[in-house]
Structures are given as structure tokens and as C-alpha cells.
Amino acid sequence: MDFKIRAAEKEDCKDISRMIMELAVYEKMSEQVKISHEELERDGFSQNPFFECLVAEVTDEHKSKEGFKVVGYALYFYTYSTWKGRTVYLEDLYVMPEFRGNGIGKGLLSKVAEVGKKKQCVRLQLSVLNWNTPTQDFYAAKGAQDLTASEGWHFIRFDGQNLDNLANEAPKS
């Protein structure tokens, strides 16, 4: 199946937003999605964007049952390791189920790695849920390490009232 991977444009945000929800449903956390396509447009397509995104597009003849041509996306940004330096972080990688098995996911992942290397990133990182063995296997087969298993790193988060409390206690200097 012919497909093209290209940098997302502002006009793709409705498609990206639709697929963000599809991915969250797969991850069994769809009630957590609070983002709108307007926010994606603002945060990814203005000056100093908070993320970059690639989309996979098929030709007219292969469009989905519902008429969609943008059938996959990879959303990423740059982070920093104080031990190793620049890192590209893959937040989401998704291909619509009916388009899987055509190398689109692999193509998106490789393209993110290529973009990262061009920016002198020495790492590509991401997170995956512990029950999601198909995805873990997909990455492991390509050489990824599981750092939670091997080094014991845990994710920690402040949000809501806890984040407000912290911010409100900031020293005035």
C-alpha cells in the first residue's frame, strides 16, 4: 500500500485529534483525553511549539471506510539528559487498525529517529503500559531497552491541586 510520511500541518489537527482519541481508547484511558484540536493547533503550530508531529497519508484509492486519508501519526518533542544530552521523545505513535501491517508504524518510528539524529539527539525515548505487550515487543524487536525493568526508573507526576499548591509556595525572589 502506498503511503507518504510528512510533517503535520495545522490543517491536520482534526485528524490528529481523532486518532489521539482512538489511541486512548486502545490504551483503556479515553476518559483522560481533554485536548481539543484547537489546543493542538495553538501548542504545535505557533512560535516555539511544544511538539512536532509527522502524519502518514494514503492515496485517495486507499482511504479508510469513513473517507480518512491521514491514517497514522507520530507526535514527539525534544527533551534533555544531563548525562547524555539531546533526546527525542516519542509521545504517541499510532496507525489506524485497518492500515496496520503495511510498514506505516515502522516508517513513522524510523522517521522520528531520523529527525532526532539530524538534531544531534543521542536517544529516542518513549513510555509504554506494562500490560501492552504487543507494543513492548514491537519496540524490543528493534533494540529498545526497558529502563523501568533494567534500572528501576519510575514516573512521578504532580497535577491539579497538588501542582497549584507547589506553585503557590514558590519563594519570591
Next chain:
Amino acid sequence: MDFKIRAAEKEDCKDISRMIMELAVYEKMSEQVKISHEELERDGFSQNPFFECLVAEVTDEHKSKEGFKVVGYALYFYTYSTWKGRTVYLEDLYVMPEFRGNGIGKGLLSKVAEVGKKKQCVRLQLSVLNWNTPTQDFYAAKGAQDLTASEGWHFIRFDGQNLDNLANEAPKS
């Protein structure tokens, strides 16, 4: 003890670099540190920086045995959740041992939360090693959740030859 928290300047990179190594020694991974203060200067203090940093500075009369006045730092950057939006990610938080117990660590953490809130971030995230219970307790006491424990998120990484292999397989489009 009097201390001031301020945005790091390029001239602070030698102090930051010194403390990055001290923190890595504490985390028992000092052999992993490959970053130089020149790289920190390039990556944090040019256009479109990869990170931002706060430092804690004490007055002359309180300087360390070795003569250091910059005695703590918080290095952070912005990431993005496709479910919730803007996030501030705290990569490193460190206070030199002889200056602990004076509220400097708490001050740095709160200041990062404040900076994040000003940028409309809805989350402050970070990672901590599973054996490092003092640090886990420090964050938990302030309301942080452990997402690896509660939701099962694992960290995954590609680097070195595995990252090169991925990048080299990127579709040409």
C-alpha cells in the same frame, strides 16, 4: 540560611556541570555522565534552548568549604501530553549535601511549578529510581503520584547502534 533562586546564566554552566556529576554519583551512575559544560552552554543558552535551569545561590558568608556559592539547581524543559496538554518536566533537582535542610530543594521545586503554571502547564513530571526512597518520599509528601506503580508506565529507550539503525531505515519521502 539566606539563599536566592534565580534563572541560570551561561556562566553558571561550570557549577551546574559540577553538580550534575555529584547527583550522578549519588544515583550510582556517574560512569554514565558524558556531558560537558560547553555542551550545556550550547544546548541551554542559545536560540530555542533544549532546557531551562534555575540555580540556588547563597551569600558569600555561607559559601561552601570549597568556595562555591551556587549550591543547588533544577533543570527542566517542556513536554506535551496528547491527553492533557502542556507539561513541565523536571529532569534534575539537586542541593549539595551540606546545604540540605534549609528549604532550598523545596524552593527550587516550587519555583519550577510556578514557572510551569505561568506557561499554562497542567502537570509537573519527573522520574525517580526505585531504590531511592528518600526522594520518592520527598515528592509523595507533596502530593505526587507514582505512575509506574499506579498505571504501569514503563520507560523505553533506543540509543547507540539501535537508534542509528532506526534512523537509517527511515522512508525517503
